[in-house]
Amino acid sequence: MEPFEGHGHWWLLGNEENKVPGTLKIDSSGGAELYLIGSLRSFEDFGESTTANGVTTTSFTQESMERSGTYPRIHGLIGTIAYTLEDCFQKRSARNLMGGIPTEVVHVNQVFKNVYYEEDEETVASGISFVPRHLSYWVRKGGLASSIRAPHERQEQESEAEPHISVHGYEVPSDDVTLTDGAELHLRQRLTLSGDGITSKEIKQLYYYRYDAPGLRHMNDLLEVASDLQDLVSVATNRTAQFDEVAFYHPEIKLIPEKEDSALKPIEFIARWNAAVNTPEKVPNSLVFGYEEFGGMNGVASWLAVAAKHRISLGRVMATRYSKSMPVSDRLLNRAASLESFDRVRNGDSIDFGARMARCANYAGGEFMEMVKNRRKWSKMVKEDRDDIAHNLGRSRETAEQIFLADSLYWLFILCLLKEAKAPREVFRSIKKYGEYSWLCTKVSTLVRAA
Template sequence: MTEPMLNEPREWTGKWWLQGDPDNKVPGVLAYSPNDGLRLRLVGGWEYVVKQPGENDSTIITNELRHWPSVLGIGDGKFVTLLDVCVTSANTFNIARMFGVPDKLELSATTALIGFHLADPDDAVFVAGIGQVENLTTWSRRSGIEEKHYFGAKVGELSGQIDLTRLDPLSVDIGPLTATLHHVAWQPFSGESRGGAVVRVREQASIEFSSEEAKPLQHWLDLLGGIADLMSLSTLRACGLITMRVYLPPTPDRFPEDHPLRNERHEIEVYQQLLVTPKPDEKALNQRNLVLTLDDLSFEELLPKWLEVRGTFAAARGMILGLQYVTGGYIETRVVTAVAAAESMHRALAPDPPIPSEEFKQIRETLLAAVPADRKSWLAERLTEQSNVPTLKQRLLSLVDRLGAAGEALVLNREKWANAAKNARNNLVHKGSSEHDLEVLHAVVEVTAGIVILNLLKELGVPEERLTLAVQEQDVLSQAAKLARTLLNRV
């Protein structure tokens, strides 16, 4: 079976039709590329301009182009479902233009399902999702490959062997959900060229989520995307999904009792244009550049905790990983994003209010009684329970303090960092300018992002000693610590 690799282009030639209109089939080619996404080029097509009824039985042709929740087809002998389909271009000639029927129509889609016709994108019909993610194999710290080298007494007297063992999967139940880390290995294979012969072995890790109850497509894609986020957090690099599949439940009634596929789930390939284009053939990261692996926490402990942390700190996680997924851009935007992620992280920790609620209520009543009547409304709007929260600087200092030695190792001078981050954000947001130069703003981004990352790791249960070691050894965090010493310490 061909691997549905999301870094490789694919094409399917066939006939296509709109949901509910199978009699109006149009020939065309569906193409996928990691850079351009999914494009369906039709020879012919359907009416694509939005029309509205006018007065006196007239018809108004608007400037809007139609959008379809799904388009169905059969390409290269496989059922295909395209989701979220819209028009990108159309060529019409002569009389065809009068009727809105194109000679050529090009459509784009966000998702393609290969092997299934999905009636409704929200239908709960899939029982599992499985995918490969960049750096997942290294992160798993599991390998069934063992190399042995033998050296004799004489020069050039050497030999060796490679042993390949298939490892059992790791699995954990998370409520109705089961998460499984598979270890996939191939038998040794060889290749010959005019220059000689090479024999290889190959293994890789993949992650699967499954449940007894069927769920919609997006449920499984969100879970797989969450593992890409976990790899990005663990490596401090943007990690992409290499493959995505979902599964329909078995249909034993369609097969004889002795058929090997009788109790097998039906595999559906999923193609999407992703924010991160995977590069599975690039060299793996050095182990020192991972801040989290299964050596630090067991799979059974980490996966349930990650799903909890990912949800609780969704905003902070999204903003801080977004700085990795979308590199470059204006430094001002990155400053605001990094500091906002820190503020969001602290809010999600649900700290106690600076002033106890009862004391705050008494202070509020005293102040309202002391001001003129025409000022009470103004003051009351500002003295609400929602205003009894830590200041931005207090939030930043709290995030450092809860990290212990790891926080000290990263920021060096907590007061100077907190002031620099607070002032940079406030000046940009409220004044539209900054008192700091670009180097200092860059340091604010890197150090603040590092603090949020360490707090996310702490919430996962990573010990303080491991966090401190990461600051010392991991290249992104150690560089942030260097910036804190050389730039922020002089602010």
């Protein structure tokens, strides 16, 4: 996202008369801080007051000082735009007991733009739209075209204003599907113009998802659906599909409030996401599998049903992808635990861990068997490494070998989910041909054979 800096006034709910000027700063990763010239609470609020015999005594304790610097919800106004800042705490403060203007720096975990949420009001919405990075590269539905006309192709009767280079943006119809719970999911296109109009003028295209629930839902529930789709795009493109935009919709927040059939006004949502990249990734020129291969929106709907069933395990596996600093041993442990959970949910029995891994390998089918060759030998190696890490036995393999085993667990989990989602056969063929997967097949099969 683009960094943002806005100057406005800020106040605590129930204390609207104390509006404090300050600047909200949001960086490119979604991290937000509020810089205040003044204090949201008076000095007396930092202590605990008691009254006895007509005398009020204020005492200051460590607990009261910490509590006074915690702000569950802050309201603000920048120009004519309303802001609700959620889950905030004071990072720094400066206050002179002899006088002068105090200052505060407040850390903000979540920013809601275009709405005021009142005290104790639940953050609920009827829908969410979001842009996972690389989604446009995955769906590849067109919408842009260009043409160049050489000078000799121009007819004499044509005016000099006839374009030499033309770029066109075409509207692409929405892809829609109704989910089993009655919710609707839409894949939509957005075209925008950019450039200064003097040295450049270009058409930009992006695709985004819009999810509309059959009723009001807590925003965390809507974010879980968005996260499941983010994971799908990350798997399919082999990139981190971090959220570039997120907005919620509420039936009472309209673009034209007095108009009953007005479109809903987006409640922009900003936060620091776990799935984020600090340095730009190359665009995915090749895909693990494509949108059309996956079955379009029907395939996406099947993925959502399976992802909801295994959401905790999926989140755990994808966290090993999104976190670049996670140790290899933790990657292996988390992926192994997620596969164990997947198999337990699917089969509902109690068997040995190694047998679960072998059963998952068998369920994944030929593509994975081509990687490991011998599933019983491979599962024994995984069990040994998992026990070694979990119980600190000190018999760990070389780091490179452990990386290969950990990565085989990642692909096994993905193949199992795709199998349960009844992904088309073309998806598995595409994975088998994907360069990183075929390279890992060589490494893992060699490692298992040598064990």
